[in-house]
Amino acid sequence: MTSPSSTELDPLRSTIAQACQVLAERGLADGILGHISLRIDERRLLVRCRGPQERGLAFTTADDIRLVDLDGQAGGAGELDGGYAPPNELPLHTEVLRTRPDIAAVVHAHPPDVVAADLAGITIRPIVGAFDIPGTRLAADGVPVHPRGVLVRDRRLAAEMVASMAGHPVVLLRAHGLTSAAASVEEAVLQAVSVDRIATLSLRVVSAGGELADLPEADMAELPDLGGSFNTATAWRHELARLS
Template sequence: MSPTPEQRELVAQACRVLAARGLADGILGHISLRIDADTLLVRCRGPRERGLAFTTAADIHWVDLDGAPAAPDELADGHTVPNELPLHTELLRRHPDVDAVVHAHPPTVVAADLAGLLVRPILGSFDIPGAHLAAGGVPVYPRSVLVRSRALAAEVSEAMAGRPVVILRGHGLTSAADTVERAVLQAISVDTISRISLQVASAGGTLVDIAEEDWADLPDLGGSFNVATSWRHELARLHDCGC
């Protein structure tokens, strides 16, 4: 099964969303989408690399789990797969329910972790999906290495312990989901919680988790709202800024 132009454009849009949200300001970071059991689309770096904010569908290439072109014309234009491709492929190998992986370098997430601030459910209706994500825990991979081997990627996968997002200490985060949209939105939620946690701590405040009795009134509003509507908003933001 070959990828469609729409799938390439989705990954490209998602890269621009990451950049617009400040999770990937420069040239580092990448997103992948599973195409079948043995191949994926992934954001690659080209000979005239300009950064994630300027990603187009031409930067999204179809490769196998070892990073080799999945079709003769893939990577023929000088693009190369990410050094950290194993972050994507190892999660896809190990988790059949994962179809999309985001790796980004959000400064606020890195800073909050280095300050010793865990991602906790401090926000309620402000971001209900984020609250539930935080309540389940966001683990930390404690090594600040370039994850360019299957062995290191396996360590990251084990550190995730089945959770959808893991923080990579002094590095960034990795988010995995069934769709590109959900993987990006999860990363945005973790970034938002980290940013507010830093603001509270720097103001001399104390982080307090949501009261137990409040959870009953923080329902899952469903994918059509949590994902579809939220994603339309992200794309509208891109359009509004001309990104």
């Protein structure tokens, strides 16, 4: 199979850049930390890199999205020119991609409410129903917690995170943030948004003196699958519209 040229990757660079902006607009990565990657082939991925004019995820452009290989080397001519470098936590992305052939995109973000809820001992549970059907289903399947608040800077630490992830689409990183993995950039970001939303609601309920309770099984059974065109495509158009 012929590898795509740099020009052919331009639409994907734009998609990842917009996704980084969505994370920032949603408050999941409102500073300079966080990154998104997308598998291109067996050895290469596009990932948000940091350049000499780094300003944070809200200001990501397509030029910040560079092609690298699984070892963090340039994946094509000029890809790391101009002072660009992969994130320190690139192994967080590459270890997921190495071990999960079903995954194409990885999001790493630092949502404050997700971190706060976990530190307070609040797990991500299906406390809502039709309020967020994809999020409810994700929570019902379980959102594991990786217990180490470390910078996932090498394959050993990344393998520990992947083990904690245990095949789930999202894993919380204690005192750190979350990692979300999916078949597309859009799905990976929307998963992170749903987990953050449930964490925020959980904190509000507990702060108001309430008790968290899972959605009854009878209600869970009544939640329809609205399909990818609604859950992903329409939801993603909304996220992009929020940017403007």
